[in-house]
Amino acid sequence: MQTTNDTPKENKIVYSAIQPTNIVTIGNYLGAIKNWVALQYDYDCFYSVADLHSLTVYMEPATLRKNILDLYAMLLACGIDTNKVSFFKQSSVVEHSQLAWVLNCYTYFGEARRMTQFKEKSTNAFTGFIQQVGDVFNIKERNTSTVVGRDNVNVGLFAYPILQAADILLYNAGHVPIGADQKQHLELSRNLAERFNSRYSPTFVVPEVLIPKVAAKINSLDEPTKKMSKSNTNPNSMILLIDEDDVIVRKIKRAVTDSDGNIENSDKKPGISNLLKIYSAFMDCKVDNAVAEMQGKTYSQFKSILADVVVSKIRPIREKFVELRADKQYLQDCMDSGAEKAKLVASKTMNKVYRKIGIQ
Ligand code: TYM
Numbered sequence: 013m014q015t016t017n018d019t020p021k022e023n024k025i026v027y028s029a030i031q032p033t034n035i036v037t038i039g040n041y042l043g044a045i046k047n048w049v050a051l052q053y054d055y056d057c058f059y060s061v062a063d064l065h066s067l068t069v070y071m072e073p074a075t076l077r078k079n080i081l082d083l084y085a086m087l088l089a090c091g092i093d094t095n096k097v098s099f100f101k102q103s104s105v106v107e108h109s110q111l112a113w114v115l116n117c118y119t120y121f122g123e124a125r126r127m128t129q130f131k132e133k134s135t136n137a138f139t140g141f142i143q144q145v146g147d148v149f150n151i152k153e154r155n156t157s158t159v160v161g162r163d164n165v166n167v168g169l170f171a172y173p174i175l176q177a178a179d180i181l182l183y184n185a186g187h188v189p190i191g192a193d194q195k196q197h198l199e200l201s202r203n204l205a206e207r208f209n210s211r212y213s214p215t216f217v218v219p220e221v222l223i224p225k226v227a228a229k230i231n232s233l234d235e236p237t238k239k240m241s242k243s244n245t246n247p248n249s250m251i252l253l254i255d256e257d258d259v260i261v262r263k264i265k266r267a268v269t270d271s272d273g274n275i276e277n278s279d280k281k282p283g284i285s286n287l288l289k290i291y292s293a294f295m296d297c298k299v300d301n302a303v304a305e306m307q308g309k310t311y312s313q314f315k316s317i318l319a320d321v322v323v324s325k326i327r328p329i330r331e332k333f334v335e336l337r338a339d340k341q342y343l344q345d346c347m348d349s350g351a352e353k354a355k356l357v358a359s360k361t362m363n364k365v366y367r368k369i370g371i372q
Contacts, residue, residue, distance in 0.1 A: 023186025023217060026055045029062040029102060029179055032079035033069065036086050038238035038322070042227035043191030049091040051222075057097040058183045058354055059087070061347075064102050064109065065175060068133075068168040069243075084343050086253060089332035100350035102179065107358035111178035112171070114365055115204050118211075119174050123203070127173050128196055128215060134165040151337055177201035181273040182358045184217040192228035193239060212368040227293035233267040236282040254330055257323045264319040265312075272351040275306040275314055284311070291318050294325050 028048055030040060051057055061083050066076065080101060092099055102108050124130070173196075179190055180201050188198055198221045205216035232238045232249040240250045251263055269283040277285045277299050285299075292302045306314050336343065366372035 023184075024055050025183055025185045025190065025217070026051050026187045026222075027059070027180045027183045027185035027219075028057075028189050029060040029065070029176075030083065030087070031062045031066040032076065032083040033066050033071075033077070034242035035082060036090075036253045037230075037242050038194050038253070038290065038326075039191065039227075039230035039250065040242065041090065041253060042230055043224060044189055045087065045090050045092075046227075046293075047189035047222060047224060048087075051187070052093060052096045055187065057099055058185065058357070059092060059099045060102040060179065060354070061100075061317070062102050062176075062179070065172060068166060068172055070370060081340060081343055082337065084347055085337040086329075086333050088336050088346070089329050090253070090345075094350060098350045098353040099343045099346070100354050101347050104347070105182075105354050105358050106176055107182055107355070107362040108175065110362055111182055111365060112175040114369065115174050115178050115181075115208075116171055118204060118207055119200070123200065124170055124174065127200065129193070130170055130172065134362075144363035166304075173197040173200045174204070177204045180219050181205055181216045182361045183354070184357075184361070186192055186217050187220050188224050189221050189222040191230075192223055195223065215364060215368060224293070226289055226299060230270040230290060230293070231282065231286040233263060233286075236268055236286045251326070252324065253326055254333060255326065256330075257327060260323050260326060261316075261319045262314050266323065268313065269311050273311060275303060275311070277303050284314075287314065287318055291321060294321050 017026055026048075028044060029046065029211075030036070036045070048057065053078045061080055063076070063080055066079075071079070084099075084101070087099065176194075176197050177200055180198075181204070188194075188201075190198065198219065204220050209215055230240045232240045232244065233251070234249045242250065242252075244250060248263055249265055251260055254278070255263070255287075264287075267283060267287060268340075269287070270281055271291060272281075275284060275288070277288050279285070288299050288302050288306070295302070306317075311316070351372045363372065
C-alpha cells in the first residue's frame with residue numbers, strides 16, 4: 013500500500029468510517045476502502061457505517077435503513093473480513109454520541125466554523141433547498157436570504173467533524189485511512205486529542221492520516237476538476253461499484269477529456285490526468301508508468317483499456333455484493349457482533365473520559 017506518510021510502528025490500531033448516503037463510488041473505493049482491506053491483515057481495525065453522520069442530510073427512514081445494509085454488504089464484498097476487524101454500525105455503539113458531546117464542549121466555535129466541508133455543505137444545502145423551493149413554486153427570481161433556507165443548515169452539519177473526532181479517539185486509533193477531502197477533519201481530531209491530553213493527562217492517542225499517494229482525490233468524470241462524489245445528482249459523473257459492465261464502459265467513454273490528443277499527466281489536462289489516476293490506482297502502479305504505457309495510444313484506445321480494467325475489478329465485487337445482500341440476517345448478525353467487539357473498547361475509553369473530567 014502506498015501512502016503519503018510512513019506508518020509509525022508502535023500503534024497498530026486503525027479506525028475509519030463511511031456514510032450510508034448512497035452506493036459507493038470508485039472514489040470511495042480507491043481513496044479509502046482499498047486501504048481498509050489492505051490494513052486488516054496487519055492492524056487491529058475498527059470500521060463503521062457512519063449512520064449518525066448521515067443524519068445531517070435528510071433521508072426517508074426506509075431509504076436510510078436500506079442504505080445501511082447496502083453499504084455494509086458492499087464493504088464485505090470489497091474484502092472486509094469480519095473475522096479480522098470490528099465492522100459495525102456507528103449508532104449501535106452509544107459511546108460515539110457520548111464522547112461527541114464531551115468533545116463539543118472542548119471545541120471552539122471558530123475552529124468548527126473554519127472547516128471547509130461545513131462551508132461547502134452549508135452553502136450547497138442552502139442553495140439546494142432554495143432551488144427546490146423555487147422549483148416547487150415555479151419562482152423564477154430567487155431570494156436567497158429567506159429564513160427558511162438558512163434553517164436547512166442544521167447544527168449537526170456544524171458538529172459533524174467533532175463526532176468524527178469522537179469516532180477515532182474512542183478506539184485509540186493511531187491511523188486513519190481516508191481520502192484527501194477528510195484531512196482537515198483529521199487535523200481537528202488531532203487538536204482535540206492534544207487539547208484534552210494537556211488539560212487533564214494523556215488520554216487519547218493523537219491519530220495520523222493514511223492517504224493513498226495516487227488515489228487521494230479521484231475526480232468527477234464530467235467535471236474533472238471536482239471531486240467524484242456519491243451525492244452528485246449526475247450519474248455520469250461517477251462510477252458506482254454496482255454499475256453493470258456496459259454502464260461502466262459507457263461512462264468512461266463519455267468522460268470529459270480535451271482536444272490535444274496527448275496522454276499526459278498535467279494540471280492543464282484534468283480529464284486525462286484523472287483517468288490516468290484511476291488506471292494507476294486500480295493497477296497499483298505509478299502514474300508515470302501508466303503514462304509511459306499509454307504513449308502512442310489515442311484517447312479512445314486508452315479509454316477502452318481503462319474500461320476493461322475497471323470492469324474486471326468491479327465485476328467480482330458487484331457479484332459478491334448481490335450474493336451477500338440477499339442474506340439480511342447474516343448482515344445483521346455480522347453488524348451486531350462487530351458492535352459488541354467495538355463496545356468493549358469504546359466503553360473503557362468513555363469511563364476513563366468521564367472519570368477524568370469529573371462526572372464519574
Ligand atoms: P465519506 O462517506 O464521504 O467517504 C468515505 C471515504 O471515501 C473517501 N472519498 C474519496 N477518496 C478519494 N477520491 C474521492 N473522490 C473520494 N470520495 C470520498 C473519503 O475521503 C472517505 O475516506 N466523514 C467521513 C466519514 C467518517 C469518518 C469517520 C472517516 C465518519 N467518521 C472517522 C474517518 C474517520 C465521510 O464523510 O466519508
